[in-house]
Amino acid sequence: MTCAHIVDVALRKVSGVESVEVSLNKGLAIVKLKPGNTVSVPQLWELLHQKGYTPKATSVLVRGDLVNFEGRPQLSVSGTEETLELVSDPKNASAYGDVSKKVGQTVVVQGVMMPAKDFKIRVPLQVIQVK
Amino acid sequence: MTKKLSDLICVLIAALPGRAELLQAELSIFGMD
Numbered sequence: 001m002t003c004a005h006i007v008d009v010a011l012r013k014v015s016g017v018e019s020v021e022v023s024l025n026k027g028l029a030i031v032k033l034k035p036g037n038t039v040s041v042p043q044l045w046e047l048l049h050q051k052g053y054t055p056k057a058t059s060v061l062v063r064g065d066l067v068n069f070e071g072r073p074q075l076s077v078s079g080t081e082e083t084l085e086l087v088s089d090p091k092n093a094s095a096y097g098d099v100s101k102k103v104g105q106t107v108v109v110q111g112v113m114m115p116a117k118d119f120k121i122r123v124p125l126q127v128i129q130v131k
Numbered sequence: 132m133t134k135k136l137s138d139l140i141c142v143l144i145a146a147l148p149g150r151a152e153l154l155q156a157e158l159s160i161f162g163m164d
Contacts, residue, residue, distance in 0.1 A: 029158045039153050048160060056159035063152055
């Protein structure tokens with residue numbers, strides 16, 4: 001059984017996962033989620049870690065409500081009882097500017113999350129694009 | 132009956148506006164060969 005197959009099977013077993021595409025050359029696993037899922041990125045990191053792999057930067061698409069909490073923009077992800085702190089990506093500073101303009105709206109945020117050593121530690125979402 | 136009611140509540144909650152969810156994740160993985 002190849003490593004790619006192990007990763008593929010493990011990710012497909014997660015409730016709410018629609019499809020998994022593993023690329024060995026890129027060292028990448030692309031996971032598409034079903035509508036109404038309650039999957040979180042740290043949950044996927046934890047799973048990969050349990051299988052003996054080290055998750056790195058993760059590009060995500062997340063739909064949610066933009067809210068302002070203590071002066072900082074956050075994305076409310078109520079399905080997972082999760083609130084993602086949004087931070088600026090130095091390469092896409094203008095996208096972060098769009099965040100404050102869209103507080104109160106439901107948006108899709110494209111961004112990057114970097115796992116911490118402890119997957120239970122909340123990590124921010126670096127904003128690349130707000131749709 | 133209770134199960135059906137809880138299922139219905141889940142469906143209704145999921146349909147509410149303002150719900151948010153992960154749509155896609157591209158996971159970079161070290162050590163996969």
